[in-house]
Amino acid sequence: MADTIKKNIAVVVGGYSGEYDVSISTGNAIYANVDRARYNLYKIVIPRNPKAGWYHLTDDDKQIPVDRNDFSVTLSTGEKIQFDLAYISIHGNPGENGVLQGYFDMLGLPYTSCGFYTSALTANKGHCNPVVRSFGIVEVAKSRLLHRNQISALDPEALLFDFELPVFVKPASGGSSVATTKVKSREQVVQAVEDAMREDGNGQVLVEEFIEGREFNCGVIRDAEGWLHVFPITEVIPHGDSEYFDYNAKYNGSSSKVTPAEVETQVSDRIKDVSTMLYDLLDCRGVVRFDYRYNPELTALYFLEVNTIPGQTPESIVPQQARAAGISTADLYHMVIECALAAASR
Ligand SMILES: Nc1ncnc2c1ncn2[C@@H]1O[C@H](COP(=O)(O)OP(=O)(O)O)[C@@H](O)[C@H]1O
Ligand SMILES: [Mg+2]
Incomplete structure (x- = not known):
């Protein structure tokens, strides 16, 4: 019966964001806790450097490359592992923003998170x-969305127009409160926006009512x-x-x-x-x-x-x-x- 065949599950960890380590911890916890009598688990690592290859990390810390054409892994025994499900445990880019979801959609591989659009x-x-x-x-909260391309010089009056202090300034696609500032004075706002703009991959920043x-x-x-x-x-x-x-x-x-x-x-x-x-x-x-x-x-x-x-x-x-x-x-x-x-x- 199909139901009695153990499914192969890829626990996908790592990613390009500052939350790489948190992702690794989550992946390790999933790997340690999921019942092996029910599922075959494989750790798959997407390294922080987007140009580096993805790999399967074995229990004895060997790295086996992932073939990104079909998201498969060929073990040293020659056995080719294909997956029934990807358990995505990457925070931020590319696991939480639809990028990985789009890749898995194209391969027809089910995954555990929201779909690409919602992500x-x-x-x-x-x-x-x-x-x-x-x-x-x-x-x-009332907010203003700024884009790096709209702005030549940052003017505190324009940034704070219609807002009372304090305001929150944060990258639109940030996480972990990185480059997020509670701005309490007019003098602080330009620096806060610049910091958030540098952090955000698309140069988008929110100025938000506290x-x-x-x-x-x-x-x-x-x-x-x-x-x-x-x-x-x-x-x-x-x-x-x-x-x-x-x-x-x-x-x-x-x-x-x-x-x-x-x-x-x-x-x-x-x-x-x-x-x-x-x-x-x-x-x-x-x-x-x-x-x-x-x-x-x-x-x-x-x-x-x-x-x-x-x-x-x-x-x-x-x-x-x-x-x-x-x-x-x-x-x-x-x-x-x-x-x-x-x-x-x-
Ligand atoms: N408008 C706001 N008013 C008050 N606190 C805020 C506001 N926006 C963010 N914060 C504080 O900053 C933290 C991080 O902001 P959040 O929008 O959740 O971004 P992140 O994705 O980095 O977690 C929140 O948990 C909250 O404590
Ligand atoms: Mg938050």
Whole structure:
């Protein structure tokens, strides 16, 4: 019976962004936790240098080249491995922005993430935010999208026109809060825009209204039977020198993550409802995480961004949320795999 044949799964890690190491950690966790009695797993590495070849990393640390014509690997025994599924665990370029998804679409190889279009749209906050605003179910901060080609000289008056300080300045396609600045004075804004423009691959930058309040995250996944699961929400609270969820707060432990968040049920229900709706309105697949700011004084909920390849190490937010819902980290990975295989066979 076809169902009893073990599927070959490529765990695709690495990538060109600064989140390379996080991706490797996520990949290692998937590799260590997924049940080998159910699936054959192969680590595939896309190196940081886009010109370098991709390879399969064996358990004894040997590198076997990937044939990109059909995404296959030929082992030293001569056996050619072809894959039934790619488990994409690359944050940023090319795993979270539609590039890898487009390649796999052309090969007809199923993968665990959102499709190429949703991945590309959601990877650009300047393009995704107006789409989310148009759904009319959640607030989105007022912002101005700038492109390097439009600008000859940066003028603080023009950049900040119609905004009150502070503002957030960030690369439209950034991640991990890199080159993101909370701008508190007019003198800071030009430098902030230049930094963000340098970081963004397409030279696109957002100047965004500051949203006062608390920050919440919410993971959503569709299971193999088609049911949506929305996880208990998390509050992220920066500590010490971190005024917001900056790089330090995210990766150097200068923050706490409280799951389930200690907040009125009304607020957590609203966040879960909005996340469930956004999952389908944006045509998401696999496990995704929606991030929000909530202003308690105005009881206003603001969409911040959606991460279509959220961190999935055992310490990451989504696995924490899954555990709070009684789903082990290993079972979360199994759900991600099963839902992608089920979608591919429909
Ligand atoms: N408009 C805003 N108001 C308040 N805080 C913000 C705003 N935009 C970003 N931040 C803070 O910066 C962090 C990173 O911004 P985000 O848009 O999520 O980009 P990234 O993709 O780098 O995570 C957020 O987690 C939040 O703490
Ligand atoms: Mg974020």
